Each structure stands twice: as C-alpha cells, then as structure tokens.
Amino acid sequence: MPSKRRIRWAAVPVIAAAAAALAGCTPTELHGYMPGFDESGTPATNHTEQIASLWTGSWVILLIVGVITWGLMLWAMVVYRRRKGQTGLPVQLRYNMPIEIFFTSVPMILVIGLFAFSSRVQNDIEKPWADDEVDVHVTAIAKQWAWDFQYNDATTDGETVYSMGVQAKAAADGTLDRDELPTLVLPVDQKVTIDLTSRDVIHSFWIVDFLYKKDMYIGHDNSWSFIPTREGHYEGKCAELCGEYHSMMLFNVEVVSQSEYDAYIAGLEADGNVGDVNEEYNRLQNLTGTDGVVKESETEEGN
Known part of the structure; x- marks a missing residue:
C-alpha cells in the first residue's frame, strides 16, 4: 500500500x-x-x-x-445480481x-x-431601493404585443417622458429588424427601479443577460431594483405566453453612459414625448401581426 x-x-x-x-x-x-x-x-x-x-x-x-x-x-x-444456479428471492x-x-x-x-x-x-x-436612493425610475408597460417605457421625473424640470413601442415585424426570410423594436435606455452604474405594469393579460418582463424576470399582472404592479454595471446592448422579451403574437413581444435594452442617457432623455423631450403614458395608448399603434400601420380613426376605435 x-x-x-x-x-x-x-x-x-x-x-x-x-x-x-x-x-x-x-x-x-x-x-x-x-x-x-x-x-x-x-x-x-x-x-x-x-x-x-x-x-x-x-x-x-x-x-x-x-x-x-x-x-x-x-x-x-x-x-x-442473480448468479448462476441461484433460485428464489434474495434475503429481504x-x-x-x-x-x-x-x-x-x-x-x-x-x-x-x-x-x-x-x-x-x-x-x-x-430588496427595493429607498425612494431617496433611486437614480433612475422607469415604468415598463406591457401590452399585446409590445412595450412602452416611461421615464419618471427624468428631465431637468422633473417632467416625465416616454417612448412608445410596436411589436416585432418579421421579414419574409424570418429575420427581424431589431432597430425598430421598443428600446429601454439605462445609465450604467446607477440605481434603477423599474415599475412593471400590464394593460391587458399577464406578461413577464425578462432581460435575458440580467438573469431575472418578473411577471406583470392586471391590478398588481411589480417592481425591480438593480444596478446595470456594464455598458452594451441586451435583448429582452416577454417570458409569459400572452397570446397569438407572444413570440413577437421583444424589446432592446441599451446600457449607456450618463451623458448618453441624458442626451436620449433630452431627445424624447424635444420630440414632444412628455407626460404619462395613459389609457389613450392601451393598444398597439401597428396592425397586429402585420407590418402595416393603423390609421388614426382605427386607433381611436381600438381604444
């Protein structure tokens, strides 16, 4: 030995x-x-x-x-194992x-x-951030089958700005133009709180690389607090089967520097996207499952 x-x-x-x-x-x-x-x-x-x-x-x-x-x-x-010549049951x-x-x-x-x-x-x-600790406060609104993002008190005057999203549209070969997807922009190394709300059915907010997802319910808002620590492009999607075009309910996440974030917020303000995302925008602004665009009269009827 x-x-x-x-x-x-x-x-x-x-x-x-x-x-x-x-x-x-x-x-x-x-x-x-x-x-x-x-x-x-x-x-x-x-x-x-x-x-x-x-x-x-x-x-x-x-x-x-x-x-x-x-x-x-x-x-x-x-x-x-049973060996040759053995019969009956082994000792129990x-x-x-x-x-x-x-x-x-x-x-x-x-x-x-x-x-x-x-x-x-x-x-x-x-564990949520305390109100006085939050650097960026966003409301993510899910709807069949897209996302709206509202940046609460984001401007220098404390006003709310927003971006409206439409669902993904696949080309004939099945590819997607991700540049047209709803985009959530966040500054790196800042304390972020995202309030999660749904307009219709149960959805689930999932940023794949963040390794976490949370469901979104009617009448029960969730929230998620975290710090994005690396600049870059990330992909998000709905992780809860929410209807016919669930697979097209995609969004982008861009984690950028503070200066780029400030410029993005200023751009939304300059475009007139100021105020809250209210019930006027309950439904998508594009025809479901197509690459067409809803006319103003059709949008009003859908609301």
Whole structure:
C-alpha cells in the first residue's frame, strides 16, 4: 500500500492541472455558459454574479448527489445480481431504521439547504431601493404585443417622458429588424427601479443577460431594483405566453453612459414625448401581426 506521503505527492500534479484548467476558463465558462458575462469579466448587473453562482452551485450539488446515487445503484446491481444456479428471492431487508433515517434526512437537508440559499439570493434581489436612493425610475408597460417605457421625473424640470413601442415585424426570410423594436435606455452604474405594469393579460418582463424576470399582472404592479454595471446592448422579451403574437413581444435594452442617457432623455423631450403614458395608448399603434400601420380613426376605435 502506498504511503500517505506518496499519495500527497501524487495529488499535487492533479490539483495543479485542475487549477490550470480552471484558470484558462472564460467568465462565461466559469458561470456554466450562462448569459450575463463577457470576456471582460464584468457582470451585466449587480445581481448577475449572485444569480449565476446560485444556479451553477445548485447544479454542482445535484450532480454530485446524482453521481453518488447512480454509483450506489450500479454497485447494487453488480454485487447483488442473480448468479448462476441461484433460485428464489434474495434475503429481504425490512425496517432498517438507520437506513430509513438516512434516506429521509439527507434529502430533507438538501432541500432545506437549497431553499435557504435561494431565499437569501431572492431577498437580496427583491430588496427595493429607498425612494431617496433611486437614480433612475422607469415604468415598463406591457401590452399585446409590445412595450412602452416611461421615464419618471427624468428631465431637468422633473417632467416625465416616454417612448412608445410596436411589436416585432418579421421579414419574409424570418429575420427581424431589431432597430425598430421598443428600446429601454439605462445609465450604467446607477440605481434603477423599474415599475412593471400590464394593460391587458399577464406578461413577464425578462432581460435575458440580467438573469431575472418578473411577471406583470392586471391590478398588481411589480417592481425591480438593480444596478446595470456594464455598458452594451441586451435583448429582452416577454417570458409569459400572452397570446397569438407572444413570440413577437421583444424589446432592446441599451446600457449607456450618463451623458448618453441624458442626451436620449433630452431627445424624447424635444420630440414632444412628455407626460404619462395613459389609457389613450392601451393598444398597439401597428396592425397586429402585420407590418402595416393603423390609421388614426382605427386607433381611436381600438381604444
């Protein structure tokens, strides 16, 4: 039998090789190939790292449990298989209290542990900013099948401005012009609160790289507080089946510098998009499922 010293020396190159392999991984690979990370290593929001760690950690634990379980199953099938010449049933094991306690307590510990970690992360994500801490306050309004974004008290005079959205329109080859999609613009490294409201049915606000989504209900507004920490373009969509053109309910998210954000808000104000998005805009301003545009009289009838 090899001595303990030899075993330790044999483990050194294995550990070094594992460390070298992990060091060569990209941030995306280290987080289980989840979105929200790029080569810079900066996550998309202040919550992205925490969510990814919970997800990958849970899968690692479950994989370890699975490997142990599969190993025990295989061991039992090999060791206790019926051998040549054997007949009848093998010796039956009943009412073994230690085994029953083990197989009851271990799953309970795992479930309670996963719940505790998930609850802690969720509580951190769901904790809203205090009113005096919010830098950017946006209202995202969902409607079949597009998005409107209202920037509350965004101008220097404290006025509200907004942008109206229409649903995605697919070309004949199935491609989408994402430049025409509704766009939510946010400044980087600022505390953001987004109020989420629906005009018709249940929708779900999902920015893919932010690794989080929240449902939007009639009569019950949700909100979400976070800090976008990396400038760039992100894609958003409705994650709740909301009708015939649910798959076309897409939007863009642009995380930009503070100066670019201020210029965007000033542009909305200059275009006359000042005030609240009210019930006048309950329905889409384009023909559902087509690339046509509703006439003013048709829009009034739809309202």
